[in-house]
Amino acid sequence: MKIIDNVFLVPGVVANPYILVDADGLTVIDTGLPRSERKILAYVASLGKSAQDVKRIIITHADLDHVGGLSALHKVTGARTYASKIEAEAIAAGKPSRQIKSSGFSIQRLVFTLLSPFMKAAPFQVDEILADGQILPVLGGLRVVDTSGHTPGHISLFAPAFEILFCGDSLVTDENGIHGSRSNLTWDDAKAKEAVRKQAGFGARVVCSGHGPVVMDATSKFPL
Numbered sequence: 001m002k003i004i005d006n007v008f009l010v011p012g013v014v015a016n017p018y019i020l021v022d023a024d025g026l027t028v029i030d031t032g033l034p035r036s037e038r039k040i041l042a043y044v045a046s047l048g049k050s051a052q053d054v055k056r057i058i059i060t061h062a063d064l065d066h067v068g069g070l071s072a073l074h075k076v077t078g079a080r081t082y083a084s085k086i087e088a089e090a091i092a093a094g095k096p097s098r099q100i101k102s103s104g105f106s107i108q109r110l111v112f113t114l115l116s117p118f119m120k121a122a123p124f125q126v127d128e129i130l131a132d133g134q135i136l137p138v139l140g141g142l143r144v145v146d147t148s149g150h151t152p153g154h155i156s157l158f159a160p161a162f163e164i165l166f167c168g169d170s171l172v173t174d175e176n177g178i179h180g181s182r183s184n185l186t187w188d189d190a191k192a193k194e195a196v197r198k199q200a201g202f203g204a205r206v207v208c209s210g211h212g213p214v215v216m217d218a219t220s221k222f223p224l
């Protein structure tokens with residue numbers, strides 16, 4: 001699904017993977033649950049590109065629904081892989097970067113508690129550690145933003161040239177707009193709120209979340 005000219009959402013994957021198109025190749029943000037690489041590669045093919053055109057894979061955080069397809073997608077594409085230090089360590093250990101709280105209910109929590117024993121992400125060593133403020137040569141300059149809170153090393157990615165924000169699970173979207181990280185999945189509630197405030201200040205016109213629809217005209221839809 002086309003979001004803007006150079007950005008696509010791969011449909012039918014939990015959590016949402018995004019494909020960014022630049023002259024030098026493709027960048028994938030997040031890789032869905034295990035086996036999602038098939039849908040991602042099929043979508044790449046539908047754009048008239050090959051697996052080898054995928055040059056970068058960026059992971060927002062180490063939860064299973066974001067890293068599940070990482071190892072297999074890397075194997076097929078040979079892409080360079082990126083994550084923050086804390087999340088990279090968790091990915092290398094093949095587990096999430098924080099404990100899930102035992103209270104509350106959500107579909108994501110069900111995924112964790114019921115499926116995790118059967119659907120572990122293969123331990124994987126990412127190539128490059130990303131730090132807050134770093135700018136990647138993607139979409140005219142893709143800025144790495146520390147949005148810890150949902151997880152200890154969560155990052156978002158913001159492209160000022162296109163006013164588009166990829167927020168992973170630091171923000172959740174639905175038909176009513178933009179919300180903060182769901183509390184029962186949040187590592188640190190205060191930091192999660194801070195991450196919302198920080199991102200509200202970017203003036204992003206388009207918000208691409210891990211869960212929920214892409215929000216257009218997003219500027220006025222951030223929670224106060």
Ligand SMILES: [Zn+2]
Nearest residue numbers: 015065169210
């Ligand atoms: Zn998620």
